[in-house]
Amino acid sequence: MNRSEFLSRIFVITGIILAIGAPLVFWTRTPLIHARMAENGGWNPDIIQAEVGQPLDLKLTSDDVVHGFAVGQMDMQSVDVLPGKVTDLTLIFDKPGIYTFFCTRWCGLNHWRMRGTIEVSGSSADPEPASIPMYVTLDLDIDAPHESPVVPQQIPSAIRGQELITNSPILQSPDYYRSHSPYQAFTDLSHTTLAEPQRWDVVAYIWQSNTTPESLANGQQLYAQNCAACHGENGAGDGVFADDLAASGEASMQTMTGADNMMMQSPVDFTNPTRMLGASPALLQGKILRGGMGTGMPMWGSIFTEEQIWDLVAYIYSFQFKYHY
Ligand code: HEC
Ligand SMILES: [Cu+2]
Structure with missing residues (x-):
């Protein structure tokens, strides 16, 4: 679209x-x-x-x-x-x-x-069909833990990955990319003769193939404006509001309507491979769209376009992979 x-x-x-x-x-x-x-x-x-x-x-x-x-x-x-x-x-x-x-x-x-x-x-000449988010069609529980059982020893590199694999059906498939976590892609590559570090490099290359420098730049800009205050400029979950969120969050939330049963959490550390390599783009998109429902993670579905949310998702993965453009 x-x-x-x-x-x-x-x-x-x-x-x-x-x-x-x-x-x-x-x-x-x-x-x-x-x-x-x-x-x-x-x-x-x-x-x-x-x-x-x-x-x-x-x-x-x-x-x-x-x-x-x-x-x-x-x-x-x-x-x-x-x-x-x-x-x-x-x-x-x-x-x-x-x-x-x-x-x-x-x-x-x-x-x-x-x-x-x-x-x-009023009425519109061309009413748009509402699009159903992917986490709903995939029946994903976006609140469930999603840890990657294995993580790479060093940051996976798309440059090395590109040299290792030039044609694979999953390389240019947006559907595959959006519905699989990097860990799942790593597992799907186990039929190859590649060693584990090389498989991670190929995963980095698959992720890079599904984004563009423009999308990443756009995501970075949206991130700096809207997310860095909690998740940190470098994605480490240490934004200026991270501490306040836990400490004063509870107190200030009580004055808000619908603030019962809230469980404030710390902003997710996007540099953590165990967490992020176990998350699919569809899962991250779902969390951004819907928010944390009381965890402190705002909901952004009514703020950003679908395209902007995919840009943010692509940018979040750049804390895990070395890309080259
Ligand atoms: C007010 C603080 C705050 C802001 C601003 C914020 N977040 Fe979060 N975010 C959180 C907290 C707290 C969590 C952990 C709780 C949860 O997952 O619901 C979280 C979780 C997430 C997750 C889930 C990751 C996972 O592995 O489950 C994603 C994705 C995310 N945030 C993306 C964003 C993006 C993109 C933005 C900016 C558009 C943003 N956040 C802005 C506080 C914030
Ligand atoms: Cu204001």
């Missing part, structure tokens, strides 16, 4: 008007949307109605720190929402549906909870 088919087009006109003490009655036509850190209430209002094809004028301001505003699954530039200022934004939706808007600035531990919805009514 290509990007332009997947994304609804959006037209964004932005501008910032200084609210120099001017009475806000001036803007009665469009109510002002207030942004606050999630623990202080998040967006208010957090449900906005709109109609297909009709410009939706938004006025945004912050009551505390700098926040950002963007709409998920859209090709839009995020805008800053500043304290004491009003940001004007006009959106036009060309497809009906429930859209998620979210904060794009790391404003605190609960930054990612700053979300709201835009309900767009």
